[in-house]
Amino acid sequence: DAKTTQPPSMDCAEGRAANLPCNHSTISGNEYVYWYRQIHSQGPQYIIHGLKNNETNEMASLIITEDRKSSTLILPHATLRDTAVYYCIVRGPNSGGGADGLTFGKGTHLIIQP
Amino acid sequence: KAGVTQTPRYLIKTRGQQVTLSCSPISGHRSVSWYQQTPGQGLQFLFEYFSETQRNKGNFPGRFSGRQFSNSRSEMNVSTLELGDSALYLCASSLRGSYNEQFFGPGTRLTVL
Numbered sequence: 001d002a003k004t005t006q007p008p009s010m011d012c013a014e015g016r017a018a019n020l021p022c023n024h025s026t027i028s029g030n031e032y033v034y035w036y037r038q039i040h041s042q043g044p045q046y047i048i049h050g051l052k053n054n055e056t057n058e059m060a061s062l063i064i065t066e067d068r069k070s071s072t073l074i075l076p077h078a079t080l081r082d083t084a085v086y087y088c089i090v091r092g093p094n095s096g097g098g099a100d101g102l103t104f105g106k107g108t109h110l111i112i113q114p
Numbered sequence: 115k116a117g118v119t120q121t122p123r124y125l126i127k128t129r130g131q132q133v134t135l136s137c138s139p140i141s142g143h144r145s146v147s148w149y150q151q152t153p154g155q156g157l158q159f160l161f162e163y164f165s166e167t168q169r170n171k172g173n174f175p176g177r178f179s180g181r182q183f184s185n186s187r188s189e190m191n192v193s194t195l196e197l198g199d200s201a202l203y204l205c206a207s208s209l210r211g212s213y214n215e216q217f218f219g220p221g222t223r224l225t226v227l
Contacts, residue, residue, distance in 0.1 A: 034220070036216075041220030043118075043204050087157075101147050101172060102216065103158025 004088045009109040018075040020108050022088030025069040031092045033064060034102070035073045037084040044087065044104075047073065083112045116140065118207050118219035126225045132193040135222045139186050139207030146188040147170075147216065148180060151202040159204075161190055164211060191226075200226045 005023040010083045012018040024033065034049040048055055048062045050053040050071075061074040075082055121144045127133050139146050148160040159172040163182035180190040186207075192199055204224050206216040 043206070043221055044216075045218065046215045049215070063157035101149065101162055101170065102157075103159065104149075106156060 004090055006086075006105065006106055006108045008106060009111065011111050012075075012078050014080060014114050015077055018078040018082065018110055018112070020073040020088075020110060021070065022073070022077075023070045024088070024090045027068050027075050027090050028092070031090050032066075033062065034061070034073050034089040034091065035062065035086060035087045036089065036102070036104075037082075038107070039084040041082075047086075054080050063095055075105055078110075078112045080112050080114060083110060085109050117149045118205055118217050120205050120219040120222050122222060123220065124223045124225075125176060127195050128227050129195055129197060131195050132191060133135060133195060134189055134191045135203055135205075135224075137188045137190075137207075137219060139188070139205075140217055143207035143209055143217070144186055145208045145210030145211045145214075146160070146182055146186065147208075148188070148190050148204065149204040149222070151204060152200070157204070160190065162211070163195075169211070195226045197226050200224060 012042055032049050032051050034046040036044040037047055038044045048060050050062045050064055064071045083105040087104050089102050121136045144163045147162040149157050150160055151157045159170045160174055161180050163171045166182045177193045182188045202221045204218050204221045206218045208214040210215045
C-alpha cells in the first residue's frame with residue numbers, strides 16, 4: 001500500500017467547513033483513497049472513498065487532485081461530534097487473492113471548537 | 115440492521131494465560147478482519163477471514179490466531195499472553211472483503227497484568 005502523509009492535528013470552528021488534507025504522492029493507478037475516522041473510545045468509522053473522481057455522500061466530500069497525489073476530505077458543516085482522528089488510507093482493489101487489511105497511519109486529530 | 119458486536123468488551127488477564135475474543139459480523143457479511151490498537155503502534159492489521167478461510171495475515175507472532183465459523187462469526191485467540199498484548203482489539207466486517215467499506219465493532223479492551 002502507498003504511504004500517506006497527514007497533519008497531526010487541526011482545529012476548526014463549529015459550523016464551518018473542515019478541510020483535511022492528505023498527501024499520497026506514490027499512489028499507483030489502481031489504488032483508491034479511503035477515509036475513516038475514529039471517535040475516542042470507539043471503533044473506526046468509514047467515511048468515504050474514491051479513485052479519481054470527486055465523491056460526495058451524506059457525511060463528507062472527497063476531492064482528489066488530477067494527478068492523484070493528494071486529496072482533501074471536506075466536512076461541510078462541522079459539529080462538535082466530528083471531533084475525532086481522521087485516517088487517510090490508500091490501497092488497491094482486491095485481485096481475488098490475498099486481501100491485506102487496512103494500513104492506518106497516525107491520522108489527523110481534528111478538534112472542533114465551539 | 116445490527117452492527118458488529120464484540121464480546122467481551124473488557125478483559126483482564128495475567129501473563130502466560132490465553133484469551134479468546136469473539137466477533138459477530140453484520141448479517142450477510144462474509145469477511146471479518148481483526149486489528150490491534152495500542153498507543154505506541156496505532157492500528158495494526160492482524161488477519162482477515164472470508165468464508166471460513168484466512169485470506170491474509172499481518173506481521174504478528176504465531177501466538178495470535180483466529181478462525182471463522184460457517185455463520186461468519188469469528189474468534190481470535192492469543193496464547194501465552196505478554197504485557198505488550200494489552201490493547202484494544204477491533205473486529206471489522208465487510209460484504210466481500212477488506213477492500214470494501216469496513217464496519218468496525220466497539221472493540222475488546224484487553225489488559226494483561
